[in-house]
Amino acid sequence: MRIGILTSGGDCPGINATIRGVCKTAMNFYGMEVVGIHSGFQGLLTNDVEFFTEKSTSGLLNQGGTILGTSREKPFKKKGVSPDIDKPAIMAENIQKLGLDCVVCIGGNGTQKTAAKMAAMGLNVVSVPKTIDNDIWGTDFSFGFDSAVNIATDAIDRLHSTASSHKRVMVIEVMGHKAGWIALYSGMAGGGDVILIPEIEYSIKNVGETIMNRLKKGKPYSIVVVAEGIKTGDGKRAAEYVAREIEHETGIETRQTVLGYIQRGGAPTPFDRNLSTRMGGHATELIANGDFGRMIALQGNEISSIPLSEVAGKLKLVTEDQDLVVQGRRMGICFG
Numbered sequence: 001m002r003i004g005i006l007t008s009g010g011d012c013p014g015i016n017a018t019i020r021g022v023c024k025t026a027m028n029f030y031g032m033e034v035v036g037i038h039s040g041f042q043g044l045l046t047n048d049v050e051f052f053t054e055k056s057t058s059g060l061l062n063q064g065g066t067i068l069g070t071s072r073e074k075p076f077k078k079k080g081v082s083p084d085i086d087k088p089a090i091m092a093e094n095i096q097k098l099g100l101d102c103v104v105c106i107g108g109n110g111t112q113k114t115a116a117k118m119a120a121m122g123l124n125v126v127s128v129p130k131t132i133d134n135d136i137w138g139t140d141f142s143f144g145f146d147s148a149v150n151i152a153t154d155a156i157d158r159l160h161s162t163a164s165s166h167k168r169v170m171v172i173e174v175m176g177h178k179a180g181w182i183a184l185y186s187g188m189a190g191g192g193d194v195i196l197i198p199e200i201e202y203s204i205k206n207v208g209e210t211i212m213n214r215l216k217k218g219k220p221y222s223i224v225v226v227a228e229g230i231k232t233g234d235g236k237r238a239a240e241y242v243a244r245e246i247e248h249e250t251g252i253e254t255r256q257t258v259l260g261y262i263q264r265g266g267a268p269t270p271f272d273r274n275l276s277t278r279m280g281g282h283a284t285e286l287i288a289n290g291d292f293g294r295m296i297a298l299q300g301n302e303i304s305s306i307p308l309s310e311v312a313g314k315l316k317l318v319t320e321d322q323d324l325v326v327q328g329r330r331m332g333i334c335f336g
Protein backbone atom coordinates (compact mmCIF):
# COMPACT_ATOMS: atom_id res chain seq x y z
CA MET A 1 0.00 0.00 0.00
CA ARG A 2 1.12 3.57 -0.60
CA ILE A 3 -0.32 6.38 1.53
CA GLY A 4 -0.03 10.15 1.37
CA ILE A 5 0.10 12.46 4.38
CA LEU A 6 -0.52 16.21 4.60
CA THR A 7 -0.84 18.88 7.27
CA SER A 8 -3.25 21.76 6.76
CA GLY A 9 -4.35 24.90 8.65
CA GLY A 10 -2.47 26.61 11.50
CA ASP A 11 0.55 24.75 12.85
CA CYS A 12 0.65 23.43 16.40
CA PRO A 13 2.87 21.33 18.67
CA GLY A 14 2.49 17.61 17.98
CA ILE A 15 2.08 17.64 14.18
CA ASN A 16 5.54 16.20 13.58
CA ALA A 17 4.99 13.61 16.31
CA THR A 18 1.83 12.57 14.44
CA ILE A 19 3.67 12.37 11.11
CA ARG A 20 6.26 10.20 12.87
CA GLY A 21 3.52 8.02 14.40
CA VAL A 22 1.95 7.44 10.99
CA CYS A 23 5.23 6.89 9.12
CA LYS A 24 6.88 4.57 11.61
CA THR A 25 3.71 2.45 12.00
CA ALA A 26 3.15 2.40 8.24
CA MET A 27 6.73 1.51 7.29
CA ASN A 28 7.80 -0.69 10.23
CA PHE A 29 4.60 -2.53 11.02
CA TYR A 30 2.54 -2.59 7.82
CA GLY A 31 5.26 -2.32 5.17
CA MET A 32 3.53 0.63 3.51
CA GLU A 33 5.18 3.40 1.50
CA VAL A 34 4.56 6.97 2.69
CA VAL A 35 4.47 10.06 0.48
CA GLY A 36 4.70 13.42 2.25
CA ILE A 37 2.54 16.11 0.60
CA HIS A 38 3.88 19.64 1.06
CA SER A 39 1.86 22.72 2.10
CA GLY A 40 -1.47 21.06 2.85
CA PHE A 41 -4.01 20.60 0.04
CA GLN A 42 -1.96 23.00 -2.09
CA GLY A 43 0.63 20.22 -2.52
CA LEU A 44 -2.07 17.87 -3.80
CA LEU A 45 -3.00 20.43 -6.45
CA THR A 46 0.58 20.99 -7.62
CA ASN A 47 2.00 17.52 -6.98
CA ASP A 48 4.52 18.92 -4.53
CA VAL A 49 5.55 15.76 -2.68
CA GLU A 50 8.48 13.80 -1.24
CA PHE A 51 8.90 10.09 -0.62
CA PHE A 52 9.60 9.44 3.04
CA THR A 53 12.31 7.09 4.24
CA GLU A 54 12.95 5.75 7.74
CA LYS A 55 15.66 8.41 8.04
CA SER A 56 13.43 11.34 7.10
CA THR A 57 11.09 10.64 9.98
CA SER A 58 13.79 10.55 12.67
CA GLY A 59 14.09 13.26 15.29
CA LEU A 60 10.51 14.49 14.85
CA LEU A 61 8.96 13.65 18.20
CA ASN A 62 9.74 16.91 19.97
CA GLN A 63 10.00 19.21 16.95
CA GLY A 64 7.47 22.07 16.77
CA GLY A 65 5.71 23.16 13.55
CA THR A 66 5.34 20.78 10.61
CA ILE A 67 8.14 19.41 8.43
CA LEU A 68 5.64 19.19 5.57
CA GLY A 69 4.69 22.85 5.70
CA THR A 70 1.08 23.98 5.78
CA SER A 71 -1.38 26.28 4.04
CA ARG A 72 -4.98 27.34 4.39
CA GLU A 73 -5.86 26.12 0.86
CA LYS A 74 -9.55 25.10 0.71
CA PRO A 75 -9.88 23.13 -2.53
CA PHE A 76 -13.70 23.00 -2.42
CA LYS A 77 -14.12 26.77 -2.08
CA LYS A 78 -15.50 28.18 -5.33
CA LYS A 79 -15.27 31.90 -4.49
CA GLY A 80 -12.49 33.63 -6.38
CA VAL A 81 -11.65 30.50 -8.42
CA SER A 82 -12.10 30.52 -12.19
CA PRO A 83 -14.96 28.17 -13.26
CA ASP A 84 -12.47 26.41 -15.60
CA ILE A 85 -10.45 25.20 -12.62
CA ASP A 86 -11.89 22.13 -10.90
CA LYS A 87 -9.63 21.75 -7.86
CA PRO A 88 -11.32 18.62 -6.43
CA ALA A 89 -10.89 16.89 -9.81
CA ILE A 90 -7.21 17.96 -9.97
CA MET A 91 -6.65 16.50 -6.50
CA ALA A 92 -8.37 13.25 -7.44
CA GLU A 93 -6.23 12.99 -10.59
CA ASN A 94 -3.01 13.63 -8.68
CA ILE A 95 -3.92 11.10 -5.99
CA GLN A 96 -4.37 8.54 -8.75
CA LYS A 97 -1.15 9.56 -10.54
CA LEU A 98 0.80 9.21 -7.29
CA GLY A 99 -0.78 5.82 -6.70
CA LEU A 100 -2.04 6.75 -3.23
CA ASP A 101 -4.37 4.25 -1.60
CA CYS A 102 -5.32 6.79 1.06
CA VAL A 103 -4.49 10.34 2.17
CA VAL A 104 -4.02 11.11 5.87
CA CYS A 105 -5.19 14.68 6.52
CA ILE A 106 -3.92 16.25 9.74
CA GLY A 107 -5.73 19.47 10.58
CA GLY A 108 -8.39 21.50 12.35
CA ASN A 109 -12.04 22.14 11.59
CA GLY A 110 -11.46 23.41 8.04
CA THR A 111 -9.39 20.32 7.25
CA GLN A 112 -12.08 17.99 8.62
CA LYS A 113 -14.61 19.67 6.32
CA THR A 114 -12.34 19.24 3.30
CA ALA A 115 -11.57 15.63 4.23
CA ALA A 116 -15.32 14.91 4.59
CA LYS A 117 -15.93 16.34 1.11
CA MET A 118 -13.10 14.24 -0.34
CA ALA A 119 -14.62 11.15 1.30
CA ALA A 120 -18.01 12.05 -0.17
CA MET A 121 -16.34 12.14 -3.62
CA GLY A 122 -15.23 8.56 -3.07
CA LEU A 123 -11.59 9.36 -2.23
CA ASN A 124 -9.95 7.34 0.54
CA VAL A 125 -9.08 9.62 3.44
CA VAL A 126 -8.46 9.30 7.17
CA SER A 127 -8.04 12.42 9.27
CA VAL A 128 -6.39 13.34 12.56
CA PRO A 129 -7.71 16.25 14.67
CA LYS A 130 -5.10 18.94 15.30
CA THR A 131 -5.59 22.30 16.97
CA ILE A 132 -4.51 24.23 20.01
CA ASP A 133 -8.13 25.50 20.21
CA ASN A 134 -9.55 22.06 21.18
CA ASP A 135 -12.77 22.94 19.33
CA ILE A 136 -13.07 19.89 17.07
CA TRP A 137 -16.31 18.06 17.63
CA GLY A 138 -16.16 14.36 18.50
CA THR A 139 -12.79 14.21 20.27
CA ASP A 140 -12.30 15.03 23.94
CA PHE A 141 -8.90 16.56 23.17
CA SER A 142 -6.95 17.42 20.05
CA PHE A 143 -3.17 17.37 20.22
CA GLY A 144 -1.60 20.82 20.58
CA PHE A 145 -4.11 21.92 23.20
CA ASP A 146 -2.17 20.64 26.21
CA SER A 147 1.02 22.31 24.92
CA ALA A 148 -0.76 25.64 24.39
CA VAL A 149 -2.34 25.46 27.86
CA ASN A 150 1.09 24.77 29.35
CA ILE A 151 2.58 27.85 27.68
CA ALA A 152 -0.37 30.06 28.63
CA THR A 153 -0.31 28.83 32.24
CA ASP A 154 3.39 29.61 32.50
CA ALA A 155 2.68 33.12 31.17
CA ILE A 156 -0.11 33.65 33.73
CA ASP A 157 2.19 32.44 36.54
CA ARG A 158 4.72 35.06 35.46
CA LEU A 159 2.08 37.79 35.37
CA HIS A 160 1.14 37.02 38.98
CA SER A 161 4.46 38.16 40.37
CA THR A 162 4.57 41.41 38.44
CA ALA A 163 0.85 42.10 39.14
CA SER A 164 1.29 41.63 42.89
CA SER A 165 4.47 43.71 43.03
CA HIS A 166 2.83 46.68 41.26
CA LYS A 167 -0.70 46.17 42.63
CA ARG A 168 -2.05 46.15 39.10
CA VAL A 169 -4.70 44.35 37.15
CA MET A 170 -3.14 42.18 34.45
CA VAL A 171 -5.25 41.20 31.46
CA ILE A 172 -3.91 38.36 29.33
CA GLU A 173 -5.45 37.40 25.98
CA VAL A 174 -5.06 33.81 24.81
CA MET A 175 -6.03 32.16 21.52
CA GLY A 176 -8.93 29.79 20.92
CA HIS A 177 -10.76 31.17 17.88
CA LYS A 178 -14.50 31.01 18.74
CA ALA A 179 -13.95 28.71 21.73
CA GLY A 180 -12.83 29.39 25.30
CA TRP A 181 -10.99 26.13 26.03
CA ILE A 182 -7.48 27.60 26.28
CA ALA A 183 -8.69 30.51 28.44
CA LEU A 184 -10.66 28.17 30.71
CA TYR A 185 -7.92 25.58 31.19
CA SER A 186 -5.00 28.01 31.51
CA GLY A 187 -7.06 30.51 33.50
CA MET A 188 -7.98 27.86 36.06
CA ALA A 189 -4.50 26.30 36.13
CA GLY A 190 -2.90 29.73 36.44
CA GLY A 191 -5.21 30.94 39.22
CA GLY A 192 -6.99 33.64 37.22
CA ASP A 193 -9.50 35.75 39.15
CA VAL A 194 -11.63 36.54 36.11
CA ILE A 195 -11.93 34.27 33.05
CA LEU A 196 -13.85 35.55 30.04
CA ILE A 197 -14.76 33.14 27.24
CA PRO A 198 -16.93 33.58 24.11
CA GLU A 199 -19.47 31.00 25.30
CA ILE A 200 -20.45 32.96 28.48
CA GLU A 201 -21.78 36.49 28.30
CA TYR A 202 -19.93 38.95 30.52
CA SER A 203 -20.50 42.42 31.91
CA ILE A 204 -17.62 44.77 32.65
CA LYS A 205 -19.56 45.95 35.73
CA ASN A 206 -19.40 42.44 37.24
CA VAL A 207 -15.74 42.15 36.34
CA GLY A 208 -15.06 45.53 37.99
CA GLU A 209 -16.99 44.50 41.11
CA THR A 210 -15.00 41.26 41.40
CA ILE A 211 -11.76 43.23 41.26
CA MET A 212 -12.97 45.84 43.80
CA ASN A 213 -14.17 43.08 46.17
CA ARG A 214 -10.73 41.53 46.02
CA LEU A 215 -9.23 44.92 46.87
CA LYS A 216 -11.56 45.21 49.90
CA LYS A 217 -10.40 41.76 51.05
CA GLY A 218 -6.78 42.92 50.97
CA LYS A 219 -5.90 41.63 47.50
CA PRO A 220 -4.78 44.70 45.58
CA TYR A 221 -4.05 42.91 42.29
CA SER A 222 -6.03 40.70 39.90
CA ILE A 223 -5.41 38.43 36.95
CA VAL A 224 -7.93 38.53 34.12
CA VAL A 225 -7.70 35.84 31.42
CA VAL A 226 -9.63 36.58 28.22
CA ALA A 227 -10.17 34.43 25.14
CA GLU A 228 -9.45 36.15 21.84
CA GLY A 229 -12.99 35.32 20.64
CA ILE A 230 -15.02 37.28 23.25
CA LYS A 231 -17.26 40.07 22.02
CA THR A 232 -15.91 43.55 22.56
CA GLY A 233 -17.94 46.75 22.62
CA ASP A 234 -15.84 48.50 20.02
CA GLY A 235 -14.44 45.74 17.84
CA LYS A 236 -10.99 46.19 19.43
CA ARG A 237 -8.83 43.23 20.48
CA ALA A 238 -10.17 41.47 23.57
CA ALA A 239 -7.24 42.40 25.84
CA GLU A 240 -7.18 46.04 24.76
CA TYR A 241 -10.91 46.52 25.26
CA VAL A 242 -11.16 44.67 28.57
CA ALA A 243 -8.08 46.37 30.08
CA ARG A 244 -9.32 49.83 29.13
CA GLU A 245 -12.83 49.19 30.50
CA ILE A 246 -11.52 47.70 33.76
CA GLU A 247 -9.29 50.71 34.38
CA HIS A 248 -12.25 52.98 33.68
CA GLU A 249 -14.52 50.96 36.00
CA THR A 250 -12.11 50.48 38.93
CA GLY A 251 -9.50 53.22 38.62
CA ILE A 252 -6.81 50.56 39.17
CA GLU A 253 -3.78 50.63 36.89
CA THR A 254 -4.35 47.88 34.31
CA ARG A 255 -1.94 46.35 31.80
CA GLN A 256 -2.55 43.99 28.92
CA THR A 257 -0.59 41.13 27.33
CA VAL A 258 -1.48 39.36 24.09
CA LEU A 259 0.24 35.98 24.13
CA GLY A 260 -0.26 35.28 20.41
CA TYR A 261 1.68 32.78 18.34
CA ILE A 262 4.00 31.77 21.20
CA GLN A 263 1.14 29.44 22.17
CA ARG A 264 1.49 27.57 18.88
CA GLY A 265 5.27 27.24 18.71
CA GLY A 266 7.91 24.92 20.09
CA ALA A 267 8.00 21.41 21.46
CA PRO A 268 4.85 19.49 22.38
CA THR A 269 4.26 18.40 25.98
CA PRO A 270 4.71 14.70 26.82
CA PHE A 271 0.89 14.37 26.85
CA ASP A 272 0.67 15.76 23.30
CA ARG A 273 3.59 13.63 22.09
CA ASN A 274 1.86 10.48 23.30
CA LEU A 275 -1.55 11.57 22.02
CA SER A 276 -0.03 12.31 18.59
CA THR A 277 1.78 8.98 18.55
CA ARG A 278 -1.37 7.07 19.47
CA MET A 279 -3.53 8.97 16.97
CA GLY A 280 -0.98 8.54 14.17
CA GLY A 281 -0.74 4.82 14.87
CA HIS A 282 -4.51 4.39 14.93
CA ALA A 283 -4.91 6.30 11.64
CA THR A 284 -2.52 3.84 10.00
CA GLU A 285 -4.39 0.88 11.48
CA LEU A 286 -7.66 2.16 9.99
CA ILE A 287 -6.02 2.41 6.57
CA ALA A 288 -4.59 -1.09 6.83
CA ASN A 289 -8.13 -2.32 7.59
CA GLY A 290 -9.59 -0.37 4.66
CA ASP A 291 -11.68 1.70 7.07
CA PHE A 292 -11.77 5.09 5.33
CA GLY A 293 -13.72 8.35 5.73
CA ARG A 294 -13.12 8.58 9.47
CA MET A 295 -11.52 11.01 11.95
CA ILE A 296 -9.43 9.69 14.82
CA ALA A 297 -10.78 10.71 18.23
CA LEU A 298 -9.84 10.52 21.89
CA GLN A 299 -12.89 9.46 23.87
CA GLY A 300 -12.19 9.11 27.56
CA ASN A 301 -8.87 7.31 27.60
CA GLU A 302 -9.51 5.36 24.40
CA ILE A 303 -8.40 6.20 20.89
CA SER A 304 -11.24 5.49 18.48
CA SER A 305 -12.66 7.05 15.33
CA ILE A 306 -15.88 8.61 14.04
CA PRO A 307 -17.26 9.12 10.52
CA LEU A 308 -16.04 12.38 8.98
CA SER A 309 -19.60 13.13 7.89
CA GLU A 310 -20.55 13.45 11.58
CA VAL A 311 -17.73 15.87 12.40
CA ALA A 312 -17.78 18.31 9.51
CA GLY A 313 -19.32 21.70 10.17
CA LYS A 314 -19.68 21.28 13.94
CA LEU A 315 -17.79 23.09 16.71
CA LYS A 316 -17.09 21.83 20.22
CA LEU A 317 -17.63 24.75 22.59
CA VAL A 318 -17.38 25.16 26.37
CA THR A 319 -20.71 24.69 28.15
CA GLU A 320 -21.81 26.17 31.47
CA ASP A 321 -21.90 22.71 33.04
CA GLN A 322 -18.20 22.03 32.35
CA ASP A 323 -16.55 20.84 35.57
CA LEU A 324 -13.96 23.61 35.52
CA VAL A 325 -16.60 26.32 35.07
CA VAL A 326 -18.77 24.91 37.86
CA GLN A 327 -15.82 24.50 40.23
CA GLY A 328 -14.40 27.91 39.29
CA ARG A 329 -17.69 29.59 40.14
CA ARG A 330 -17.83 27.80 43.49
CA MET A 331 -14.43 29.28 44.27
CA GLY A 332 -15.52 32.81 43.44
CA ILE A 333 -13.90 33.11 40.00
CA CYS A 334 -15.78 35.55 37.82
CA PHE A 335 -16.85 34.23 34.39
CA GLY A 336 -18.72 37.34 33.48
Ligand code: F6P
Binds near residue numbers: 108133175176228264
Ligand atom coordinates in the same frame (compact mmCIF):
# COMPACT_ATOMS: atom_id res chain seq x y z
O1 F6P B 1 -6.76 27.68 15.10
C1 F6P B 1 -5.57 27.97 15.73
C2 F6P B 1 -5.37 29.45 15.80
O2 F6P B 1 -4.12 29.62 16.40
C3 F6P B 1 -6.45 30.23 16.52
O3 F6P B 1 -6.38 30.12 17.91
C4 F6P B 1 -6.21 31.63 15.98
O4 F6P B 1 -7.37 32.39 16.02
C5 F6P B 1 -5.83 31.34 14.56
O5 F6P B 1 -5.32 30.03 14.53
C6 F6P B 1 -4.83 32.28 13.99
O6 F6P B 1 -4.49 31.81 12.72
P1 F6P B 1 -3.57 32.43 11.61
O7 F6P B 1 -2.42 31.49 11.47
O8 F6P B 1 -4.41 32.42 10.37
O9 F6P B 1 -3.18 33.80 12.03
